[in-house]
Amino acid sequence: MSGPLIEFQNVSFRYGEDQPWVLKNVNFTIGEGESIAIIGHNGSGKSTIAKLINGLLSPQAGKIFVDGMRVNEKNIWAVRKSVGMVFQNPDNQFVGTTVRDDIAFGLENRGIPREEMIRRIEECLTVVNMSDYVQHEPHRLSGGQKQRVAIAGVLAILPKVIILDEATSMLDPKGRSEIVDTVSALKNNRHMSFITITHDLNEIIHADRVIVMNDGELWLEATPRQLFTKKDELVQIGLNIPFVARLAEELTRVGVELEKHPLN
Numbered sequence: 001m002s003g004p005l006i007e008f009q010n011v012s013f014r015y016g017e018d019q020p021w022v023l024k025n026v027n028f029t030i031g032e033g034e035s036i037a038i039i040g041h042n043g044s045g046k047s048t049i050a051k052l053i054n055g056l057l058s059p060q061a062g063k064i065f066v067d068g069m070r071v072n073e074k075n076i077w078a079v080r081k082s083v084g085m086v087f088q089n090p091d092n093q094f095v096g097t098t099v100r101d102d103i104a105f106g107l108e109n110r111g112i113p114r115e116e117m118i119r120r121i122e123e124c125l126t127v128v129n130m131s132d133y134v135q136h137e138p139h140r141l142s143g144g145q146k147q148r149v150a151i152a153g154v155l156a157i158l159p160k161v162i163i164l165d166e167a168t169s170m171l172d173p174k175g176r177s178e179i180v181d182t183v184s185a186l187k188n189n190r191h192m193s194f195i196t197i198t199h200d201l202n203e204i205i206h207a208d209r210v211i212v213m214n215d216g217e218l219w220l221e222a223t224p225r226q227l228f229t230k231k232d233e234l235v236q237i238g239l240n241i242p243f244v245a246r247l248a249e250e251l252t253r254v255g256v257e258l259e260k261h262p263l264n
């Protein structure tokens with residue numbers, strides 16, 4: 001495929017004719033293998049973007065393309081094969097009684113032959129470091145383990161892009177860092193795109209590019225490093241600056257030299 005993996009062209013969306021516009025003329029592209037973070041305050045339109053990408057919603061204006069296909073009713077199943085989604089609440093995503101059955105379910109639905117299915121389950125659980133849990137009940141795992149199984153489940157479908165929609169927001173700090181580490185390892189090893197939707201600026205540091213949403217408009221596209229030069233503006237649109245960045249800034253201000261700046 002030449003051209004971007006995902007493209008939004010002048011996309012506007014509202015949840016009903018009597019509702020306000022929640023996305024206003026949004027334009028962006030995401031390349032194959034690129035890792036993007038979408039940030040913005042609550043209600044800025046981030047989850048709506050995710051739902052438009054996999055065709056759960058359709059825009060009233062503008063066009064969306066995924067993997068060379070226009071996202072519409074005709075292409076919906078092909079689009080969903082290219083887009084893996086990991087949501088906020090891992091418990092809502094499980095259908096199997098064991099980790100193996102859960103991942104197998106998604107593959108059976110797609111008619112994957114048994115041998116291939118077994119191979120993919122093993123491989124994907126190894127990648128997220130969960131192969132010891134293949135017989136465990138998903139609901140009894142820790143939050144971070146649940147999300148790693150959810151990631152294995154979408155990886156098994158061999159998508160072109162994985163969207164993590166606030167996938168760490170219900171996790172404790174240990175679970176969060178498990179997911180951030182898993183995703184950054186995947187980024188380095190697979191030619192796959194990632195979209196991390198978050199309101200937590202701690203999670204954007206590994207992204208190639210950050211899209212900042214504000215009240216339904218694309219406010220800025222920048223690298224994480226460029227973004228932290230705009231700290232005051234970020235605070236103004238309702239985002240919290242990560243503790244490490246504030247600490248580094250404060251230490252620099254008082255003249256303490258840092259061996260390794262957290263944003264370097």
Ligand code: ADP
Pocket residue numbers: 015019022040041042043044045046047048049
């Ligand atoms: P974010 O992910 O940035 O928190 P959302 O995309 O979930 O934002 O929501 C954007 C706006 O759309 C918000 O004002 C929200 O209240 C509204 N919204 C979200 N889902 C619905 C829905 N199902 N019906 C009506 N309004 C909705």
